[in-house]
Amino acid sequence: MQYNNLAQLELPTVMGHQYEEMPDDLFIPPNALEICLETFSGPLDLLLYLIKKENINILDLDVSKITDQYLEYIELMDNLKFDLAADYLVMAATLAEIKSRLMLPVESFDEEEDDPRSALIKRLQEYQRFKNVSEKVALLPRIDRDFFAASAKLPTLDDQDNKIMITKEEIYSQINEVINRPNYKANHQIDFEELSTKERIQMILDILSRTNLISFSKTLVKPEGRKGVVVTLLASLELAKDGYVELIQNKSEELFIKSSRRA
C-alpha cells in the first residue's frame, strides 16, 4: 500500500527553484493565516506546530519563547474572530505558569519532577504519538472513498423515520381548535378613551373659578372608578406644573387643589 509519508517535508519549489529557507521578501496574504489557524485540532497541535517552526527538540523546549509566540497566535485568532475553544486559553495559562516558575531561582533541574516543563512535555509527547498515528489511519483505504463494495442488493428506503405517531385524542383536539378558530377572528374596534386629561383639566379649572380650594377627592366622579382617579391626578399635576394650581397636603394627608395667582 503506497501513501505519502507525511513525516517527510518536501522542499517548496517555485518556478523550478527550491527554497530551503523562508525568503525575506515573501508576501503572506492575511487570509493565509486564517486557513492555517483553522487546521489546528487543539492547543497541543498548535504548540507542536510552533515547536516545529523553531526546529528544536521537544525536550529542549524554550518555554518563554514558545509562550510568547503562542500568545501571539491566540491574540491573532481572537482578532480574526475565531471561536476559540476555552482549552486554548487554559493552555495559555499553563504556559504562563510554567514560564513564571522557570523564572524562580532553582538549585538544579536534574530531577524530572523539578522541571516545571516536564508535565507539559509529557503531554506533548503523548499527543504527538496519536497525532502521528491518526495521520496514518486517515490515509488507510476507506470504503466509499478509496474502495467500493459491489452489491446487487436494492438499497432500503429510509422512510421509516417520517412516520409520526398520532392518537385519536390529538386528532379531536386539533379539529376542535380549527372549528373554533373563526371565533378568534371577530372584529374589534378601538374606541377613544372616555376620559381625557384635557377635559379633566378644564373641569378642575371650572371648579376653581368658583372656589379657591377644593379637596382632591371631591373632584372625583365615582362611576369613573380608578381611571377617574388617575386622570384627575394627571390633570392636577399638569396644572401644578404650569403653575395654575398648588397641590397641598394637610396634616391628615388629605390632598387639596388650590388655585394660584395665575388662574
Next chain:
Amino acid sequence: MLSLFKIRVKNYSLNLQGEHELDINLINSIEALLFGAGRPIRLSEMKNILENNGIEANLSEIKKSLFSLEERYSNTAIEIQDVASGYRIQIKQEHSPCLSSLWDDKKPRISKALMETISIIAYKQPVTRGDIEDIRGVTVSTRSIRFLLERNWVKVSGYRDVPGRPALYVTTKDFLDDLNLKNISELPDLPEINETAENDIFSQAV
C-alpha cells in the same frame, strides 16, 4: 469408447482426471449470497442460508468455494475481501477513481480532530471521553462522539466505576470493515515515545 465416470460425493464430482470439482451450483449460490447481502457475510451465515434452501455444505467447502470464486474473478474488476464482519465482494481499488466520478461524495470528510479521537479510541480502548480529552488537550465535542456512534464506528461497551460513571467507548467491527481490515492488530503501529532526539520528528524538520 471411454465414458466419463462421475461419482457424486456430496458436492464433489470426480471426473476422469481425478480432480475434485466443487459443485458449480454451490459456488454460484455463494456468489449470489455475497452479491445479494450488500454487506460482509460470514461463513456460518452462508452455511445456514444454504441449508435452509436445501444445499448442504460444510464450512470448509464454502471456504474452498470462495477461493474458487476468487480465481474466477482474477481477471475481472471485482474481488473478495476478508474483513472483520465476514467476506465482502468489492471492486478492485484500481477502479476507484472512475467510481468516484460516478457518485457525489456522500460520505463527509473526517476532520483531523475526529481522526485523532477515533485513533485514540482504536488504540487505547476502552476509553472514556475524559481519557480522550487528556490526550488531545481539548474538550471532545458531543457532536464528534455522536458522529462516530451514528456511523457505528464506536459503541459504548460499559461504564467506568468512578464518580459520574462515564461511558467507555470501543471501536466496532464496522470500523474495521470500512477500513478493509479483519483485525484491530492490522492498524499501523503506534510509535513509542522517544527520549532521544534522532527519532524525534522535529529534528528532521526543515
